[in-house]
Amino acid sequence: MSKHKNIPFFIPHSGCKNNCTFCSQTKITGFCLPYDDMLEEAKRLKATVEEALKYAGDSEMQIAFFGGSFTGIEPDRMELLLKTAFEYVKTGSVAGIRLSTRPDYISDDILTSLKKYGVTHIELGLQSTDDAVLEATERGHNREVCFTNAKKIVENGFYLAGQMMIGLPCSTLEKEIITAKDIVAMGATAVRIYPTVVFEGTKLYEQCLNGEYVPITNEEAVERSLACLKVFREADVEVLRIGLHSSEEMKNAPMGANHPAIGELVYGAEAYEKIVKAIGDGDTKGKVLKVYCDDKSVSIVSGVKACNKKRLTEEYGFKRIKIFKNGKDSQIKVLIEAEE
Ligand code: SF4
Incomplete structure (x- = not known):
């Protein structure tokens, strides 16, 4: 198209x-x-x-x-x-x-x-x-x-x-x-x-x-x-x-x-909510969070000045957070692993 x-x-x-x-x-x-x-x-x-x-x-x-x-x-x-x-x-x-x-x-x-x-x-x-x-x-x-x-x-x-x-x-x-x-x-x-x-x-x-x-x-x-x-x-x-x-x-x-960048802040907040929903209630402390999003949304998912990454680290205690491009798939998916 x-x-x-x-x-x-x-x-x-x-x-x-x-x-x-x-x-x-x-x-x-x-x-x-x-x-x-x-x-x-x-x-x-x-x-x-x-x-x-x-x-x-x-x-x-x-x-x-x-x-x-x-x-x-x-x-x-x-x-x-x-x-x-x-x-x-x-x-x-x-x-x-x-x-x-x-x-x-x-x-x-x-x-x-x-x-x-x-x-x-x-x-x-x-x-x-x-x-x-x-x-x-x-x-x-x-x-x-x-x-x-x-x-x-x-x-x-x-x-x-x-x-x-x-x-x-x-x-x-x-x-x-x-x-x-x-x-x-x-x-x-x-x-x-x-x-x-x-x-x-x-x-x-x-x-x-x-x-x-x-x-x-x-x-x-x-x-x-x-x-x-x-x-x-x-x-x-x-x-x-x-x-x-x-x-x-x-x-x-x-x-x-x-x-x-007020628009980016809003889209970032939307992505944050989706990530939190996908994380659920499991154990996250010291683990690695892998977030998969569509190719164009990496900076939105990361948040303005990486604010989403910082917040997820502070609130969930992740050891590391990595964001991966996932083609055109607009769904945000997460994987929580003990080690990389
Ligand atoms: S209608 Fe639009 S252009 Fe006219 S005064 Fe209101 S905001 Fe300004």
């Missing part, structure tokens, strides 16, 4: 008239792209796609409009970008188009237009399905809008991906598990989980300073993201990403789940 690859094209904060308390994107209020700049942007899109296609190999390519609320940008601009992208869908050089947007920027007319231009995947920034959380973060829409428009997306034949956040104001582990279950119930085939990071200049940052909001720690973020990850694993919903991409801004984020 050929690999899937996105050709990302960023539309920074364009299209969003909102002001969520946690959002760090630069505001461009009243901004409307002049026609010449729209043409320039479409040219840039073409150049980006053509450059990416040179290195596509046997990968299945998809043009991905990320970074803002795509369906909130000016209709002319949206149409020009979609038309430009659709040329590559028509010739078969890309398999489809994906975009991200807000739940309240979806309507029947918008979906008709997206379908006409070959959009296949829609990512909805839901963040939470809890009304108190949506209100506290000034999302500008309620739970009902999340459900109504997610349903429209699925009923119109698009793939739905949900984006949710961990540790927002008024949120709890229980509310996050409900949000994860809601995303499954909406019919999403994929999801991104973003533990809350507090950026300077946001309202959330002010709320931290004046004590209205207590930022989530990295440890809490791992525990709560893992609980949601389990919901998605159980329902066979693909987890596309946990945690924001690293950036200068992320490096300088003063509070919240700002660990640069």
